[in-house]
Amino acid sequence: MVTRRLLAVSAATVLSVIGLPLSTASTASAEDSSPCTFPGKKYEGRPWSLQRVLMDQLWSQSTGKGVRVAVIDTGVDVKNPQLAKAVDAKSGVNLIPKDAKDANGNKLERGKENGTTDTVGHGSKVAGIIAARPAKGTGFVGLAPDATIIPVQQNDADGHGTAKTLADAIQYAIAKEADVINISQDTANAVEPTPLLKEAIDKALAREIVVVASAGNDGLGGNVKRTYPASYEGVLAVAASDRNNERAAFSQSGDFVGVAAPGVDMISTVPGGGHCADNGTSFSAPYVAGLAALIKAKHQGWTQAQIVAQIEQTAERSVAGHDRLVGWGVVDPVRALTEDDKPIEKPVAREGVTRAEAPTPATVHLGETPDQRAARLATYVVVGGGVLVAAIAGCAVAIRDSQRRNRRRAV
Structure with a gap:
């Protein structure tokens, strides 16, 4: 049983996975909210993030079958029984440099070349939220339980992931015919990275791939800043919401935020088997990526922009339109799969903004002709x-x- 924690990184070109405890405010810090043991204990109940969804009604519309979701992260451990059949190991890859060293200068032992090992646990949690298969003894399951995961190992606990390797990972996902790409990482210090990353994002969007990214965890105290790749146009940036459908205190705010999704006390799969809980927009993004997979499976002809607009339009919100805290609102999976008679290109404000025509005043007769x-x-x-x-x-x-x-x- 090994306890793993994600380490902080600071170089501007370095990318950080962003599972974050509620007590810290740094996007670059990626420490787990509580130590997870690998393998972990099995979570018997149904997590709150799934209790808020009528799962039978949702899955009567779509289960994500046939949709390929690239998880660009720390790898996806297929030893967890709920992930074994969800992962396309033949399509996976390990992009961490072969000569990578740890913080002490020791050469790292690379995992499998197909990205199906995960010593950190971050990528396995992300993949589980998207497509973990049902299993006896637990109420946890992925939102799109028939979707297929493409494991792209691009980062690790020592911060070997960079904007360049992320761009390479996106290019790889495109080549492996991903329908959705999940990126639960951002650049340290919110620095806009090499143009190669934006070029890769733009290429994915042009291929009609839905790109979902974490908004970041540096939102305490009302801090507002743009993070990358979430801030790129066309990327669906996801903030974190709590059990009350309100923005989680740590969740990054900004005009680039598209929607919010559960990101507090998120139960998911860990390497070797079992589950543990974590916090962060890292785990909000795959919730939305799973929803995107469900919509893609049901509406194969829809463009990536139409899928994003559908998710945004059907989100639950307390204001009429968009705000910088939760974007267009907290995603509503059932509504997104049932209020879908025709595709839309952009979300529009709805609640509280309909202007009815004023009634015609009655004619008042003051005399007689x-x-x-x-x-x-x-x-x-x-x-x-x-x-x-x-x-x-x-x-x-x-x-x-x-x-x-x-x-x-x-x-």
């Missing part, structure tokens, strides 16, 4: 004449009947 008066009098004359004629006729009939009765008596 001569024509109206003449018409009124004429009506009186006609009605009065009719009543008079009826009265005369009635009297005549009454007199006639009376005279007939008198004649009968005389006879």
Whole structure:
């Protein structure tokens, strides 16, 4: 049983995986919220992030079958039974340099070349939230339990992942025909990295691949800043929400945030088997990547922009439109899969902004024109004449009947 913690890195070109405890505010720090043992204990119940979803209704629409999701991270350990059948090991890769060394200068022992080992646990948690298969003895399962994971090992606890290796990883995912790419990393100090990364992102978007990235965990105290690759246009940046559907205190804010998703006390799979809990936008992003896989499986002809717009449009929000805390709101998987009659290109504000037409005021008559008066009098004359004629006729009939009765008596 080995306890693993993610270490902090500081170089501007270095990328940091961002699972973060609530007590720290640095995006570059990626320490687990609590020590996880590998393998871990099995989580028996249904995690709160899944309790908020009507799973049967969701999966009646889609299970993500046929959709390939690239997890660019610290690897995905296939020894966990819930991940073994979810991972396409033949498509995986290890991009960590062969001569990589740890913080003490010791040469690292590389994992499998296909990215199916994970000494950190971060990538295995991310993959589990997306596509972990159902298993006896636990209520935890991936949001898209029939999706396929492409494991791309690109970072580790010693911070060997850089913007350059991330760009290479994205290019690799494109070549392996990924439909969705999940990136639970960002650049240290929120520095915009090499143009190679943006070029890779743009290429993926042009191939109609949905790119989902963590917004970052440096949001304590209302801190607002752009993070990369989440800030690139076309990338769906995901903030973290809590059990109350509000922004988690650590979650990064900014106008680039697209949506929010559960990111507090997130249960997921760990290397060797079992589960543990973690916090961070690292685990909000795969929740959304799993949702993207569900939509892609149901609507294979939709573009990546339409899938992103659908996720944003159907999110739960407390304001009419977009805000810098949770973007368009907290994702609603069932709504995204059921309110989908036709694709949309961009989300629009809805709650509280519909403007109804003002009622037409009634006409107020303050007087009477001569024509109206003449018409009124004429009506009186006609009605009065009719009543008079009826009265005369009635009297005549009454007199006639009376005279007939008198004649009968005389006879």
